[in-house]
Amino acid sequence: MLAALLAVAGCKRDDVKVYQVAKEDSTPAPSPQLQFALPPGWQQAAPGQMRAASFTVTGASGQTADVGVIPLPAGENELDILNMWRDQVQLPPATNVDSQPISVGNDSAKLFDVAGITPLAGEKFPKRILVAELTKGATSWFFKMTGAAPFIAEQKETFLQFLKSVSFVEASAPPMMAAATPSSAQAINPAVYSIWTIPENWQTVAPSSEMLFAEFALTNASGAKAGVNVAALAGTGGGLEGNVTRWRGQLGLPPIAEIISSSFDVTGGKAQLVDYSGTNAKTGQPARLIGVIVPQAGQTWFYKLMGDDQVVAAQREAFIKFIQSAKYPDAH
Amino acid sequence: MLIKKIIGFFTSLRLTVVLLAFAIVLVFIGTLAQVDEGLYNAQARYFRQWLIFGLDLFGHKIPIILPGGYLIGTLMLVNLIFAHVYRFQLSVKKIGIQLAHSGVILLLVGQLVTDMFAHESQIRFVEGETKSYAESSLDFELAFTTDAGANAEQVITIPQKRLAAGGEIGDPHLPFTIRVKSYWKNSEPGFRAPMAQNAPPATTNGVAKDFDFSPAAEIKKMDDKNEPTALIEIVGPNGSLGNWIVSGWTADTGMIESVQQTYQRMAGADLARQIVHKLTQPQFISVNGKKFTFALRPERNYLPFSLTLLKATHTVYDGTDIPKDFRSRVQLKNPQTGENRETEIYMNAPLRYAGLTFYQYQMTAGQMAEQAGATPESVLQVVHNPGWLTPYLGCAMVAAGLVWQFLFHLAGFITKRKTK
Numbered sequence: 200m201l202a203a204l205l206a207v208a209g210c211k212r213d214d215v216k217v218y219q220v221a222k223e224d225s226t227p228a229p230s231p232q233l234q235f236a237l238p239p240g241w242q243q244a245a246p247g248q249m250r251a252a253s254f255t256v257t258g259a260s261g262q263t264a265d266v267g268v269i270p271l272p273a274g275e276n277e278l279d280i281l282n283m284w285r286d287q288v289q290l291p292p293a294t295n296v297d298s299q300p301i302s303v304g305n306d307s308a309k310l311f312d313v314a315g316i317t318p319l320a321g322e323k324f325p326k327r328i329l330v331a332e333l334t335k336g337a338t339s340w341f342f343k344m345t346g347a348a349p350f351i352a353e354q355k356e357t358f359l360q361f362l363k364s365v366s367f368v369e370a371s372a373p374p375m376m377a378a379a380t381p382s383s384a385q386a387i388n389p390a391v392y393s394i395w396t397i398p399e400n401w402q403t404v405a406p407s408s409e410m411l412f413a414e415f416a417l418t419n420a421s422g423a424k425a426g427v428n429v430a431a432l433a434g435t436g437g438g439l440e441g442n443v444t445r446w447r448g449q450l451g452l453p454p455i456a457e458i459i460s461s462s463f464d465v466t467g468g469k470a471q472l473v474d475y476s477g478t479n480a481k482t483g484q485p486a487r488l489i490g491v492i493v494p495q496a497g498q499t500w501f502y503k504l505m506g507d508d509q510v511v512a513a514q515r516e517a518f519i520k521f522i523q524s525a526k527y528p529d530a531h
Numbered sequence: 532m533l534i535k536k537i538i539g540f541f542t543s544l545r546l547t548v549v550l551l552a553f554a555i556v557l558v559f560i561g562t563l564a565q566v567d568e569g570l571y572n573a574q575a576r577y578f579r580q581w582l583i584f585g586l587d588l589f590g591h592k593i594p595i596i597l598p599g600g601y602l603i604g605t606l607m608l609v610n611l612i613f614a615h616v617y618r619f620q621l622s623v624k625k626i627g628i629q630l631a632h633s634g635v636i637l638l639l640v641g642q643l644v645t646d647m648f649a650h651e652s653q654i655r656f657v658e659g660e661t662k663s664y665a666e667s668s669l670d671f672e673l674a675f676t677t678d679a680g681a682n683a684e685q686v687i688t689i690p691q692k693r694l695a696a697g698g699e700i701g702d703p704h705l706p707f708t709i710r711v712k713s714y715w716k717n718s719e720p721g722f723r724a725p726m727a728q729n730a731p732p733a734t735t736n737g738v739a740k741d742f743d744f745s746p747a748a749e750i751k752k753m754d755d756k757n758e759p760t761a762l763i764e765i766v767g768p769n770g771s772l773g774n775w776i777v778s779g780w781t782a783d784t785g786m787i788e789s790v791q792q793t794y795q796r797m798a799g800a801d802l803a804r805q806i807v808h809k810l811t812q813p814q815f816i817s818v819n820g821k822k823f824t825f826a827l828r829p830e831r832n833y834l835p836f837s838l839t840l841l842k843a844t845h846t847v848y849d850g851t852d853i854p855k856d857f858r859s860r861v862q863l864k865n866p867q868t869g870e871n872r873e874t875e876i877y878m879n880a881p882l883r884y885a886g887l888t889f890y891q892y893q894m895t896a897g898q899m900a901e902q903a904g905a906t907p908e909s910v911l912q913v914v915h916n917p918g919w920l921t922p923y924l925g926c927a928m929v930a931a932g933l934v935w936q937f938l939f940h941l942a943g944f945i946t947k948r949k950t951k
Contacts, residue, residue: 213693215702218686219679220833221663431798432724498798 233268236364238357241266256346256354264346264354266361270338277332280341281311287345288315288326301331303342304365308333314348327351331362396524398517401427412500417510425506425514427521431498439492442501443473446490449505450477465493465523472519476508487511489518495527541613550607553598560597563588569751571669579646608639627936634928641921649916652832653892655784656840657906663837665913667830671759671779674831675705675823690830694761706818707772710764715746718760720780720790722806733762734774737814741806744778758786759827767818775825781810782828785910832913836865836885841873843907845897857894859909876911888914 233252237243244253254266282292290313298309309332315325324347331342342365344351344358397403401415406428415427444454452475460471470493479486489511491502504511504518540546561577567587568576577583580599585592598606615632652665672688679685687704694700694714701708721743723732732739744760758779765772780786787807794803815824842860847853858877863870863884876882882889889911896907 213690215690215693215700215704216688217702217704218688218833219683220686222682222684431802 234366234368235361238361240357241361251340256344256357258350258353262347262350264344264350266342266344266358269341269343271341281313284311284313284328284330284343288313288328289317289319290315298332301359301362303331303333303340303362304367306333306335308362314351322347324348324350329355329358335367394526395521398514398521401517401521417506417514419507419510419513423507423510425504425510427502427504427514427518429503430501432501435494435499439471442490442492446473446488446503447475447477449480450475450486450488451480452477463519463523466525466527468494470522479505489515491519491522493522493525500525500527538613538617541609542617543610544614546606546610547614550603550610554603554607557597557600557603560586560588561600567751572751604639604643608636608643611636611639624939627932627934627939629932630935631929631932634925634930634932637921637928638925641918641925644918644921645916649914649918650832651915652830652913654838654889654911654913655908656838657908658840658843661837661839664831664833665911666828667832668756670830671827672830673709673761673763673777673825673827675825677821677823688831691759691827694759694763694827705823706821707765707767707816710766712762712764712774714759714761715744716759717747717749717757718744718778718780719747720744720778720810722794722809733776736773736775738778738781738810738812739776741809742776742778742780744776744780756786758783761827765816767816772816772818775814775816777814777825777827779827779829781814782826787811832915834885834887835867836863836870838863838889838911840909843894843896843909845894845907847897857891857909859891859894859911886915886917888916888919890914 235252237254238256240257242255242257244255250267251270252268256264256266258264277296278293281296285291285293296311298311301308301310311330311332312327313330314327318325327346327348329344329351333340333342342358342362344354346354395413397415401417404414404416406412406414411428411430413429417425417427439458439460443458443460447454458473460473462469462471464470470491472489472491474487474489476485476487478484485508486506487508488503488505490504493500493502502518502522504514557577561573564573564577564587567589578600581602583595583597583599585594586597587593611632615629615636619629652667654662654665656662671691673691673694674689675687676684677687685704687702689700689702689709694711695716697711697714699708699710723741723743730743732743746760750757760776760778760780762774762776764774780790787810790810791803791807794806797803798806813824814826815822817823839862840859841862844856844858844860845854846856846858848855856877858875860873860875861882862873863882865871865885874882876889876891878891881891890913891909892912893910894908896909
């Protein structure tokens with residue numbers, strides 16, 4: 200028996216193995232995207248955490264209600280959820296779930312109407328919550344409208360109309376995947392550019408490389424061109440020497456042993472500036488390059504102004520002001 | 532005469548005592564060795580061994596030859612069986628001792644079965660994800676995947692050990708051979724930032740364009756792991772298809788997450804996502820019009836059924852961070868049996884299915900994960916142990932045998948006193 204055990208186990212796991220398996224699809228099922236007709240008087244707001252969509256409803260005399268669409272994994276205890284809402288309007292917990300059938304788009308759903316009796320502290324009217332629950336696959340979608348009872352009563356019909364207009368479109372890729380593709384990285388992201396005050400005659404262009412944070416095109420009256428690009432890298436990002444060597448390489452200049460740089464003040468520290476003239480290694484045209492290195496909270500920002508000597512000379516001051524205007528996002 | 536001597540040797544109580552003494556010494560040495568070598572290495576070096584040549588304790592080499600765990604266990608088993616067979620008496624007086632001995636034999640055999648056949652792996656999935664394989668937490672395999680008709684793929688895997696051995700690896704299913712040029716049991720990835728002054732890449736193919744991998748010291752702690760990297764050359768029928776870097780870092784989900792977190796801290800979320808995207812790009816080659824995607828990934832154990840994580844719940848005691856409950860709601864689908872059901876896996880309530888046990892192991896869910904913007908994730912420990920019942924049975928037999936023996940003697944003692 201012992202020998203048999205040893206023999207079987209001996210040929211354990213050093214062999215090449217061949218399997219036939221189903222095509223892999225281990226990415227999470229993309230959540231479908233919401234489509235709807237926005238009723239008049241409704242304004243779409245930032246969805247915030249947990250929510251797929253948010254709306255603010257404003258009445259004629261300034262009353263407001265909040266509408267949120269919250270996807271949750273199906274199978275939550277309905278009574279627990281209902282009692283959470285009852286608690287929000289200061290009603291005692293219920294012992295059974297009371298709902299009416301309605302339709303969300305073409306699907307049948309349940310409507311919960313939770314109306315408070317007494318106004319909450321500091322409020323004039325009691326609070327009321329309308330919630331439609333639609334279960335689709337492994338997800339329960341909650342459409343929730345919250346506000347003062349008289350205003351909710353007024354808006355109930357609009358809310359039900361809104362629910363009827365809802366449809367789901369299957370997303371083609373999960374959001375994480377979409378964000379990770381290089382193409383999206385090359386689109387202009389307004390949030391990125393908002394950290395600077397951008398000089399008027401600078402034109403924002405889509406970054407030509409994934410590694411660039413931002414890119415600008417500059418042209419003077421006679422059509423001469425230069426470009427500004429910005430990159431942020433972890434740590435020292437290769438240090439002064441490495442980057443100066445790289446920049447000099449772009450101008451066809453050899454590395455130098457001693458780097459002479461000037462410095463100027465920026466938010467939270469000093470920036471180092473180098474200025475070289477040579478020949479653009481890519482185009483063969485004479486070019487000037489001003490490179491600036493800004494160390495900032497665990498990362499290093501690299502700014503480069505490069506192009507026609509006249510444009511670079513004319514934009515030098517604007518370039519420095521642009522760098523000084525930066526409000527860096529936290530490096531977390 | 533000789534046979535008698537052999538029988539005498541194997542049935543002797545002296546042998547038992549000597550073996551027990553060696554076992555004590557071995558357990559002592561093995562426990563000390565864990566400090567420097569870690570649990571897995573100490574187990575492999577001292578317990579899963581027939582003979583031990585030389586010890587390394589606290590940085591000192593001790594030249595000594597000792598019997599290893601396998602040898603001691605096997606001799607103990609033989610000793611017990613011989614004693615059992617040659618001294619066996621079917622009498623009420625001895626039945627307790629027989630039972631206890633049988634229990635010990637079962638424990639030894641069970642441990643051997645566990646050691647040889649037990650296999651542990653993990654399933655890591657986020658909510659909504661379906662997995663039909665478990666992954667090893669220690670071993671890797673170089674997997675080549677190619678199309679095999681509608682909705683099927685053929686996977687050819689080469690275990691890490693073969694890469695470690697070096698040389699040339701071929702298989703009739705592969706229209707090329709693999710030459711291992713270098714192999715590191717543990718490695719460190721470094722992003723080749725365009726701004727930094729990089730040395731020339733190990734190869735200009737695939738992931739090596741954007742990442743340098745360097746050898747790292749072998750990890751011996753249990754809560755950390757080795758990520759191997761190899762430089763291989765793929766040689767097709769018409770010559771070389773280039774050098775490629777294959778690394779555990781590109782396909783080990785848990786470690787990829789940690790890479791992303793590291794770069795996120797250093798360079799922000801956007802850049803971290805881009806860097807990780809570059810790291811996890813699939814590498815492939817085409818030979819005779821057939822595309823082979825390849826990766827050095829955690830060793831997979833394919834299951835004939837699938838599990839979908841429906842919900843991961845992590846609750847804490849109110850007002851503290853102390854976990855109260857980890858719970859995974861999973862859907863089990865078996866196309867062979869038509870089974871399709873939901874079940875919950877939580878502490879002390881594993882799922883036992885198809886000879887496997889699924890324990891709740893790790894979890895990223897609950898309020899903290901929500902605040903960090905993480906998708907709830909659960910990790911199940913998948914244990915395949917054909918000998919899992921033997922310790923329970925063995926201990927029960929030993930206990931019953933001892934109780935019987937004790938009661939028998941007690942009864943004899945009492946009757947003796949009465950007759951007096």
